Amino acid sequence: MKLxxxxxxxxxxxxxxxxxxxxxxxxxxxxxxxxxxxxELVAVDTVQAGEGDLVxxxxxxxxxxxxPNWFNPCDAAVIGIVDGLDVEG
Amino acid sequence: MVLAKxxxxxxCTIKNPHYRGRRIMVVQPIDASGDPKGRSMLALxxxxxxxxxxxxxxxxxxxxxxxxxxxxxxxxxxxxGAIVDSVDRxx
Numbered sequence: 489m490k491l492x493x494x495x496x497x498x499x500x501x502x503x504x505x506x507x508x509x510x511x512x513x514x515x516x517x518x519x520x521x522x523x524x525x526x527x528e529l530v531a532v533d534t535v536q537a538g539e540g541d542l543v544x545x546x547x548x549x550x551x552x553x554x555x556p557n558w559f560n561p562c563d564a565a566v567i568g569i570v571d572g573l574d575v576e577g
Numbered sequence: 578m579v580l581a582k583x584x585x586x587x588x589c590t591i592k593n594p595h596y597r598g599r600r601i602m603v604v605q606p607i608d609a610s611g612d613p614k615g616r617s618m619l620a621l622x623x624x625x626x627x628x629x630x631x632x633x634x635x636x637x638x639x640x641x642x643x644x645x646x647x648x649x650x651x652x653x654x655x656x657x658g659a660i661v662d663s664v665d666r667x668x
Contacts, residue, residue, distance in 0.1 A: 489601070489618060489619035489620065489621075489654070489655050490616075490618050490619060491587075491619065519616065519617050520584065520585055520603045520617055525616055526616070534593060535591050535592060535593070536591070544587070544589060544592070544601070544619055546652060546654055547654075548638075548654065549638065550638050550651065550652045550653065550654040551652075553651040553652050554593055554652045558651075565652075567592060567593040567596065567652060568589040568591060568592030568593060568596060568601075569589065569590070569591045569592070570587055570588070570589050571588045571589055571590050572587070572588035573585060573586075573587055573588075573603070574585050574586045574587075574588070574628075575584055575585030575603055576584050576585055576628050576629065577584065
């Protein structure tokens with residue numbers, strides 16, 4: 489799991505059938521202090537997150553398994569909306 | 578498996594059902610000397626670790642399901658699986 493900020497949405501009307509009705513979000517990975525780390529990525533939304541939300545996302549096969557149909561092409565999924573972060577230092 | 582330091586906790590109400598009732602921690606991978614190595618990540622707590630603890634992180638789904646004792650937790654990958662008492666590099 490990693491943290492990211494939702495910076496936008498990605499609209500795609502032509503995609504694989506197993507991904508129909510799935511929203512794509514544009515994520516900017518951030519660290520626990522909110523600093524950007526790494527490149528933006530596209531992730532499937534499973535928690536109705538919106539632009540500006542701080543979210544948790546998961547990659548690899550576990551991301552695909554968040555969807556109703558496990559056998560689909562998906563390597564990143566938003567799995568939670570962060571309410572608060574309590575970080576030492 | 579990597580060594581990491583627990584540096585915080587995450588509160589999250591809306592989340593995937595497999596994460597309900599479990600503590601989510603911010604962990605920073607470290608080397609054997611305790612210096613930060615690479616990017617921090619989030620991990621579910623499987624061993625009642627606390628902030629400041631040195632721990633072992635398992636970043637693989639099958640291991641995560643065993644540590645959490647949850648066969649259905651198919652969306653979980655990163656879990657704290659051990660609290661480290663000491664590291665001896667043998668140098």
